[in-house]
Amino acid sequence: MAKMVTIEIDGLPIQAEEGQNLVYVAKENGFFIPSLCYYENMDPPLGTCRTCTCRINGKPGPACIEKVREGMQVEVNKADLVDMRKSIIEMMFSEGNHFCPSCEKSGNCDLQHMAYELEISHTRFPHLFKDRLIDYNSKRMVMEHNRCIKCRRCVEEVLSDDGKRVFMYMNRGNETYVGIDYEQEAKLSKEQALNAMNICPTGAIIVKGKIFSKPFGQRAFDLSSSQKNYGKKPIKLSRGAVMEKKIVATASLAGCFGCHMSLLDVDTDLLDLIELVEFNKSPLTDIKKFAHRCHIGIIEGGCSNDENIEVLREFREKCDILVSLGECSIWGGLPAMRNTVPLGECLEEAYLNSFTNDPAKSTIPYHEDIPKLLNRVFACSEIVKIDYYIPGCPPSASHIWKAIKNLLWHEEYSILYSEFKYD
C-alpha cells in the first residue's frame, strides 16, 4: 500500500496516495478540473492542452503533470484560474474552425462539453480562420484538421499491431497538424479504428460512415453536467423591478433567420411577451426604420457585406443594450465557412465555374445598388461593442427568454446545462 499524504485543495485537507495524478485526486474528491488531453493511466501524462491549469504551491501550472506529494497546496477555483482555463478553451475555438452544427461529433465532443461546463458564451479572441485541408485519402478515416486541438492522444495511443504510429504531428508552430499514415491506418481493425475516433476529444478523426448515430438528447454530453452545482449560481439578483413595458428591436444580418424562429418558440410565453414588450424595428413587425430609441437590440447573424455593418452601427446608436444572438452573430458561424477561402475564389466558384453556369454568359454581379461583400465575414463584436452573447445554433427559446427577462427586468435566472448548446 502506497504512502498516504495530505494535500490541500482550495483550503480543504485531502488524503491521497503519494504519487497519484493530481487531476485524478481532485476528481475523486469532488473538485472539477476541466481537462482534454488528460486521461487516466497515461504515463507520463501529455500536458499539451493546458486546460487543467491550477495554482500549485503558488505557481500556475497544469494539474495533470503533478504527482501528489505531502503538503501540496493547490488552488483550483480562484477567479483568475477559472478565467484562465476558460481562456484556453476559448483559444481552441478561435484557433480551429469549429462549426458545431455541421460536426459529426457534436454532442459527443469533449471540447464542446468543456465549453458548456465553463459556460463559454463567446470567445474573447478573434477567430483566426486559418485555411486547413481535410484529408479523405485514407481507407476508412477522415482527418478533419479544422477541428484538431493537437492534444496528442491519438499520436501516443493509436498504434498498429506491430507497434507503429498511425498518427504523428507534422510541421511546427501555428502550422502544426496531425498527419495520418495511410499504410498503417489500413492495418487497423474495425475496433481499433473506432477507438481512434473515440479517443479524439473533438471531431478531428472520423471513421467514414459513422455519423449522427444518436439523436439529440441521447448524445454523451447533451443533458447533464459533470459538476454537481452547475447553474446553481443564479445570474444577477432580482431587484424586484416593476415589469414596465420595454421596447425591443431585432435584426437578422448574415444569418438564416433560425434564431428569429427560435424566438417564436417561446410558445405560450409569447402572450406574456406581447404584454411586456413593444417591438420596434424588426423583421417580426416589418418596421423598417427606428421610430424611437430602444431598450434592447437583438442581432442575429454576422457581417458579410457593407450594409450589414451599416445596420449594425445604427442598432448600436439606437439601442441601450445590444445582444448577439446565436453563433453567426457571435463569431461568424456558418457563413464564416467562407473565411478560410479568399473572396475571389468564392465568387468565381459560385458565379463562373459552377456546373450550372454558362461560362459565356456568367458574370460576377457588381452594381452600386447592391451591398458590397466584405473580404470575410466579421463577428458583430468586431464592428460594434456587444453587451451580451446568447450562444446556440439556434439558441433555445427558453435560454433567449430567460436572458432577455434578466436583461430588461433584472429577473433572476439560472441557465440549465441542457439549455446551453452550440448546435
Add this chain to the structure above:
Amino acid sequence: MHQSGADRLFEVEPLRSYLLNVLRNIQMSEGYISDEKISLLAKKYDVSNVEVEGVVTFYHFLHRKPTGRHVIYLNNSLTSVIKGYERVKESFERETGALMGSVDRTGTFGLFSTPCIGLSDQEPAALIDFYPFINLNAIKVKDIINSIKQGASPADICDYPADNIRYTPISGSVFFSDFKEGISLVNAFKLSPQEIIEELKKSQLAGRGGAFFPTWMKWDATRKQESTLKFIICNADEGEPGTFKDRVLINSQAASLIEGMIIGGYTAGASYGIIYLRGEYFWLAEKLNTRIQAYYQKGLLGKTIGGKDGFNFDLRIQMGAGAYVCGEETALLESMEGKRGEPRTKWFLPVEKGYLQMPTIINNVETFCAVARIFEKGLDNYCEKGIPGSPGTKIISVSGDCSLPGIYEIEWGMTVAELLELGEANDPYFIQVSGPSGECISMKEKYRRISMLDLLARKDIRCGGALTVYNSQRDLIMILSKYAEFFKHESCGICTPCRAGNYLIERKLDKLRNGLASREDLENIRSWANIMKASSRCGLGKTAPNSIILAMEKFAEYFYKRLYHTDNQHEGIVAFDMEAAISDYEKYKN
C-alpha cells in the same frame, strides 16, 4: 562535403539517435527528402512513414521538396532588416532567378529566409550551402552568385566571420585570455567530485544560457544519481536572435569548452559528452571536431583520461537541423534522440531522466568554458571580478543600431549606459536584452546594472547574452510584430497557449500597426500575454510575451500615440477599415 564529426554514435546510443544526421546528409546530397527516402528510413528504423515525416517537417533545414543544387538561407532578422535585408534579397532574387521561398527554373539555386543565423554583428548575412557570407550588399551578392554559376564552391569563396571581440575587462579576461590546454584538467583532477561541486558553489556560477540555474546544483543532482550511464551535453543551439557569443567561443575557445565538459564528466561520473551544435553553425563543426580529435590524440579524451584510473570520457558533435525551440533543454534531448524537438513535461528533470532517460547535465557553451577557466586560473582569479553576489564576467553579443557591434566581455555590474557607450550606440531608444524572449528597456533605465542579482526586484538586469539596440527611428510596433511572428513559427506547436497565443498577439499587433487599435486592445494584449506566461508548457511560450508586456509598460506614450484617435466617434462603434474590408470585392467593379 566535409565530415561534421557527427558521423558516429557512441556504442551506448540507439540507432534512432542517428536519424537527424541521416536526414541532414540526405538533405545535403539530394537537396530534399523524398517520399522514397522516407519509406526507406521508416523501414530501416522500424517505424511508420508518418513518424519519419513528422521529424522531417519539424526542422526548417529539412525539406520535402527539391531545394536546388545550392541552398541560400538569407537571414531576415530585424538586425538584417536594419542593415539592408530588402536590397540584398532583391539582389539574390535577380541574380539567382529564384523568388524568396522557392527554387529557380533551372534548379540551381534555392532561396529561403531564416531567422537569425548568429551573425548579427555582420549583417546582412546568409548561408550558402551552410557556408557563411557576411556584410552583404547588392554588388557582393552579384559577385558571389556569378562565381558559383561559374563553378566556384561556396566552401571556397565563403567569408568566415571575424570574432569581433570588442572589449574585455581591464582586470583581465576570463574567457579570451590564452588558454593553456590541460591545466584546468590537472587542477580539477586533484580534487574529488565533491570538492569540485564546492568550488563551483563558491564561484556562484549559474547557467549562462540565460536561465541562471546554479551550475553546482545541477551537477550535484546528476552526480548523486545512481546510474552507470550518464551524459554531459553542451547546449550550443544558440538560437536567440541577436546572440552570437557561443559562435565566437566555439571558434576561438573550443579547448576550454571541451575541458569544461570533461570536468563535468569527471564530477558527475559521466563517460559521454555530446555537443549539440545548431544547424546554422555547420561551418564551425569541422574546426570544432579537429579540436576534439586533438584532445583524443593527447589522451585527454577517451580512456583513462589524464592518467585518472577508471575515468573515460568520449565526446562527439550532434548537428541540429534548424529549430529555435531545441535550445530548450528537454526539446534538445528529444531532438538528440532523433525525434521532433518538442519540450517534455516536467514529470522528470533531465538530471533524473535526460538523454535516453539517463541522468544528464545540460549546460550552455559559456558555462562549460567558465568552468574550465575557473579551474585553469583558480577560483580567486574568477571571483575577484564582478560584484559581490555576482562574481566573474559575462559575454554579451551587442548588435543593432551601434557602430561597434560585436562581443563584449563585461564584468558583472557594468551598467547598460556604459555598455552602450562602448558599443558607440548614438541614439539608443529601445534596447532588447537577452533577445526577443528577454526584457526590453528604455533609456530611463540605462543606469541599471547587468548582473545576476535581484531578479525579482527588477533593479539589475540579467542578460543571457544578447543586447540589441534600436534607435528612435525604428518602429517599435514593427519590432514587436517581428518578434511575435518569430515565436509563432518557432513554437513547437503542441501546447495551446503558445501555439495559438503568439498567433493571436501577432494579429493584435497588426491592428495596432494599422492604426485601428483601441485602449481595450492594449488591455487585451496584456491580459492574453499573461495567460501565455502562466499556462505555456515550456520556456518558449512563457517568455515569448515578455517584450510586449514590458514595452507597453515602458513605452506607454508611444503605444498611446499609435491608437485609433477620433473626436466624433460614437460610443460603442469599433474602429474599422471599410475600404480594406471591401477591397477584394471592388476588384469586380467594371
